[in-house]
Amino acid sequence: MKNVFLPNSIEEFRQIWSAVPDAVLMAGGTDLLVSLREGKTKVKNIISLERISELRHIDCSGGEILIGSLVTHQQILDAPIIAEALPVLRQAASLLGSPAVRHMGTIGGNICTASPAADLLPALYLLDARLELHTERTKRTVPITDFIIGPRQTSLSEGEFLYRIRVPIPVPNTRAYYFKVGQRKALAITIASMAALLRLDTDMTVLEGRFSWGSVGPTVLRFPETEKILQNQKLSEPLLKEIGEKSARLTEPISDIQASADYRRMLVSNFPLRLLQAEKYTGSNGKK
Amino acid sequence: MTEALAPIGTVLTRSDASAKVQGCEKYAADYYPQGMLWAGVKRSAYAHAKILRIETSKAVEVTGVAAVLTSGDIRGSNRVGVPEMDQPVLADDKVRCKGDPVVLVLAENKKALELALEKIEIDYEVLPAVFDPREALKPDAPLLYEQRPGKNLLLSGTLERGNGAASLKDCKFVVEGRFKLPWQEHAYLETEAGVAGINSEGILEITASTQTPFRDRNELSHALGLPADKIRVTAPYLGGAFGGKDGITVQGLLGLGAMHSGDRPVKMWTSREESFLSSTKRHPAELHYRLGCTQDGILLAMTCEVVLDTGAYAALGGAVLAMVLEHAAGVYRIPNVFIEGFCVYTNNSVASAFRGFGAPQGLAGIEQMIDLLADEAGIDALKFRLKNAVNRGDTTGSGVLMSNSTGIISCLKKVQRHPLWINRQDWVNNAPAFKKRGVGTAAGMQGTGYGPVILDIANAKTELLPDGRFRIYSGVADMGQGNNPTNIHIAGEILNQAPKDFELLQPDTGSCLPSGSSSASRTTFSFGNALIGACKNLKERILTRACNLMMGAYFENLLLARGKVLDMTSGREISLQAIASSMTEQERISIFSYIAPAAKHPESVNSEIRFLGFPHRIFSFACHLALVEIDELSGEIEVCDYLACTDAGRILNPQIYEQQIHGGIVQGMGYVLWEDFRIHNGDVLCRNLATYILPTAVDIPDLQSLAVETEETGPFGMKGVGEIGINLPYPAISNAVAQALGRRIYEGPLTAERVLKCLNSNPTGGKSED
Amino acid sequence: MKISFRLNEKMIEIETAPDRRVIDLLREDLGITGTKEGCGSGECGACTVLIDGVSKLSCLMLAAQLEGRSITTIEGLVQDGKLHPVQKAFVSHGAVQCGFCSPGMVMSAVDLLQRNPLPGRQEIRRAVSGNLCRCTGYQKIIDAIQSAAKELD
16 A cells, blocks of 8 residues: 655755655556556655645736646646746647646656657747756755656656746747647647747748747757757748658657657657748738 | 426436435435445456465455455356356356456454455466457457357357448448447446345345346346346446446345345445446447448449457357447348458457447447438538438348338438538637637437347236325336436326326346336336336226225226326216325225337348347337537647437437437547546456546537437337437547548547547648558 | 535445446446446546536546536436436437436536536537547437427427
8 A cells, every 4th residue: 555645835845855755656547547547656645735825826027927736737728927938838738638638747747757759848948948846955946858858758856846837938029839740639648749929020021930849858858959940931731841850860759559750750840841831821910 | 206297308306316316216326235244255366267266264254354265165057147157156166357256255343344355365377368359369369268169259140131241342441440439338327336144034135236146046047046036136227337237236145145145235336447448348349331322322242341349258149249239230131241240359358338339339330331422422411321221111130120110210300400410610610710610410210129039028017006196116227317207207197187196116137127227218118017017907907996995987988097086977076185095905906018020131141140139120220410529729629519310219308318318429429529538468458437538517618419300110119219329429529520530540548648649640631541 | 535526316335446437436336337437537428417407427546536516427316206308309300229328428528517507509519529439420419408408499
């Protein structure tokens, strides 16, 4: 039998954790309990963080959105501030799992599980999210790129936990998108995904373009050199094709039960063209 | 349940729905008998190996373990299966596939069970294994059954008509195609489950999720060495089955467990992972066709070779092969035909019955060939089908005489007149950027029942209860298709009573009568006919007794009304309760046996194929239309619209009818688009529902279903509707995709990956094989 | 450990292992078998229950998490012997076949209608996209939920 602790505050959590330092932290449980079932993880004690209300807030401060690590995907979908400031994160959350999974799973869990296929990660990479990591005594803030070091591997030190996520609000007139291909439209593990951010001048000249790629490498990937191709160019099909093809060459996908590495590369090649569709769509509809 | 009378042909709300939707219907998985032990199985780690030694002592020592059993504890033959009894309850000399059960453990709780299973040690001598059916047919292939005269060939058969292959040279147009169809997993929501115990009279009682309670009893008697009258099997509502519970799943293990549990009940319920590992699948198939027609598009000749991988045990593989052969030429008159099929043992998972029972495979082949040939001949695909489709009195390419109602031409014409078909070109032309659109059709049929040799018999039993209500003793399990509510509907019509006036006893070998399996589109066809007979007899008996009791009443003036018999001339009435109280129990019970009509011709085909079901006599028919849109950037296929026109005879209840059509279509969409049950070198790679992809609600469009009602010999003119829906999404969608891509993908399912690779390998379009 | 929670409006106190899955607690310890298990790993939705009114998967929850919560299972939807409008619509629209997915499906629908009283067809499809059904092809389920929404509105 395992002990399950349910602290109500950070204070209480710290006390429990120092008493049972071998405990595994559980956020929404949607990954941990599956992994326990499969026998991949063996644990003695579990600390569930779900009752620490301090970790369940979404706030806005100093040009940043602050998201507590135990904020659920559903909260992300429901929060007006996210819809307004970080619509791409909302879009990613909407494509994750199923409603019940979104009611349980959390942003912190998605990050700390560090699956290359995690749905929120490409958006967080794209937005240069930083993570606040706390121990009993220390606090540090690291870019998400430094936090996730490999498939299901993070740079969390012993006694450290993810407190909250800080996401800088993009400057006005940027648009961001998340595209995902899975084996079906819901309840789907991501085969490959792309988050993209564009800041366009009125004549469709690209002032800034960023791309992050999910499930095509050990972690979510960004290729800053490739992104530069877009700079000050007019958005066009050939240009987007070039971005896709160059990025595809830089990815390091694996073949698994969901898809082959080849297919994943093909998707990366094609993903940027979706922006053309999306831009046309938002253009004609007047929506942003 | 409703108070109103519900005439046949109108919607009657299903009587089982209320309890199910409240969570109070008890499925086999929901039984937790007092004092029960959990049963679990140690399964083979190898695809083919000799068992040298089984060490159970460490498992026995685990606290909470009640028994650890091996094949040595089995008194009977330790073999189940029909018609070949080749599958051990627990493996004895060797294992033939991964997942074969070797040791059974009974324990107080699941944790002790798990621990004990881990502590069992089995020494194997690993044997060479074979995973490809064509390899398995080679002379030097490893043998699964060393003594079997046919070696790894379970069954082969040929159907030959006219000049066979020789006539291909007389054709103006000839096309060729090789198709590879995947395994399909039933993936019923309720995995294999049941409980068993020995009652105070020494009878082994098993309640299991099974389509075949009566056949199970016979097989268990043989395998466990108990007389059949010492075994009782009951079948509550099943949480889905689709053919996957057509035969023994956990019943043998449960029975064995109960015989060694120290008089405690035992329960077994497989996990999803164990279910995927150990349950049967739809046969993967390789089909090689040549099909030719005249200048005018009249079909002239066809050859077809079918290879089915039946896995480690025969199960119903032979009968599935017979069914593939029968449906391999579809609904067309083809005078010169050579069809040849092989059903082969391998060390893969066992393949057996799955909704459609071979028809989906055969029709996936012929219906894609028809499109290829129509294209070659430059004839519209629907017109081509209409030119060649059978009428009643015609014989199909497989040599099956259409002796009964044959509505295929009406189905085809209905599609032809539909706006989705008429406006198809506009729709295709209006594809948005980065999308390709295509429209495809397919036509086909589904044979009903067991074929010419094995009689399709149902025995219905109904009772007038002492309180004036009625009881139906069902002989066929309801796996979800709603035959129980339909039985009430039918009995209500004959006896003129409301649904509320009936109670229905689910199949119980202790009190109901053997009526065959819940399968083969025959459940309502055969049992319904038997039930009509039983109800008619009972009605006559009730009216006759009313004459006795109401002095001076004449039989022909009496009306059986709700709860009473009414003398229409005098207005006098007598309650059914009063009539019942004047009867002995024997009189109150009515039994009727029905034998379904069977085709006896042709007799030329080989006797085993006939024995296993060729040919059928009653067929349901359908034509489907699929409109698909392909995303050029990802290869994802979206089915935008889907239309099914079905001839399944008269519709007894439009709601249940549509349920079957919708459910069948979506399972068929799964088959062609997503469901790729992968087994590699005997290893099941799809271990769970995250890796075996079933369609969700957002993957499916709203479906349209139109009916063509023909009259037939079934109850009130119905024909089976349970399977026909699954037969055509595979070819209809494949044809639509082929049109959109300008080329065909021959290996299924049509995953986004396959589609995108096809698009990328030949971006200019044009025909070539994948 | 001893946990106490509200189950279908009734206070429950029960001694259980803290790491027992909620689905096992319900089915095996409390004998309430309306909540079904179809996969044990959050991929089928058959075990969906409402925790404080929100749909969650009882196969991915531990008993300890129930402490102080209010849980509604399919058995708790019937009020004064009357079916919940969603249940009623499932029955009348033929949304039930084998019925093994129905309890979870109904709970997801109830969750949806609390959030969005008049959902469109596509929104309904999305709302039950975590509930696999192998029998119906979903159409009649969508019909039923749409009709229940109208009735509740």
